[in-house]
Amino acid sequence: MKTLLQLNASLYGGDGQSSRLAARFVEGWLAANPGATLLRRDLAREPVPHLDAERFGAFLAGEDARDAEQEAVVAYSDRLIDELKRADVIVIGLPMYNFGVPSTLKAYFDHVARAGVTFRYTENGPLGLLTGKQAYVFAARGGRYAGTPSDTQTGYVRQFLRFLGIVDVEFVYAEGLAMGEAGKQAALARARLAVDGLLEQPALAA
Numbered sequence: 285m286k287t288l289l290q291l292n293a294s295l296y297g298g299d300g301q302s303s304r305l306a307a308r309f310v311e312g313w314l315a316a317n318p319g320a321t322l323l324r325r326d327l328a329r330e331p332v333p334h335l336d337a338e339r340f341g342a343f344l345a346g347e348d349a350r351d352a353e354q355e356a357v358v359a360y361s362d363r364l365i366d367e368l369k370r371a372d373v374i375v376i377g378l379p380m381y382n383f384g385v386p387s388t389l390k391a392y393f394d395h396v397a398r399a400g401v402t403f404r405y406t407e408n409g410p411l412g413l414l415t416g417k418q419a420y421v422f423a424a425r426g427g428r429y430a431g432t433p434s435d436t437q438t439g440y441v442r443q444f445l446r447f448l449g450i451v452d453v454e455f456v457y458a459e460g461l462a463m464g465e466a467g468k469q470a471a472l473a474r475a476r477l478a479v480d481g482l483l484e485q486p487a488l489a490a
């Protein structure tokens with residue numbers, strides 16, 4: 285049975301446009317995969333702490349050398365990673381805030397990039413250890429950036445996921461959401477169509 289992990293990062297929770305597009309996809313995916321397990325994380329409602337020297341020190345400390353506080357930090361990171369490991373499909377609702385990814389998503393990324401656990405370095409460079417997964421990213425933006433050098437999100441998120449071994453990544457964009465009501469509604473309608481297009485892919489239910 286398959287598992288889908290849904291990560292939302294909108295500060296509006298489920299009401300964010302990125303979350304709504306993600307929810308549309310998840311609903312369709314669950315219909316095509318009856319009995320599948322859904323894991324959800326709302327990174328705005330339940331933020332992952334910022335990585336600091338203490339937390340990173342806990343990641344680096346050997347298993348036998350950790351104190352109780354470090355054990356708790358590692359156990360928390362392990363829980364996040366365990367969800368990722370369990371997931372066959374990862375869905376990310378990705379708002380653009382101040383020209384980048386939400387800091388809540390960055391904090392999450394900082395807790396799931398763990399040397400020896402989700403990636404390791406080899407003579408040929410980094411090797412991602414979370415292979416065989418599909419990711420779908422639903423990006424909502426006030427302006428328009430897709431396909432231009434100002435799109436700071438697409439390359440970054442792709443690179444991060446690839447670093448962990450997740451190379452099969454699809455993006456859907458809803459752009460120009462702050463550029464007038466008519467344009468917003470048209471962009472959302474196009475994005476919903478794109479979501480429905482993804483749901484029609486034969487490989488979706490397997």
Ligand SMILES: Cc1cc2nc3c(=O)[nH]c(=O)nc-3n(C[C@H](O)[C@H](O)[C@H](O)COP(=O)(O)O)c2cc1C
Binds near residue numbers: 302378426462
């Ligand atoms: C704090 C904040 C910062 C924003 N910064 C940007 C920005 O840099 N570029 C942009 O195109 N839109 C920006 N927007 C607009 C959001 O990208 C847009 O509202 C989008 O719908 C956010 O996704 P969400 O609805 O899922 O939260 C910003 C919105 C907020 C609330």
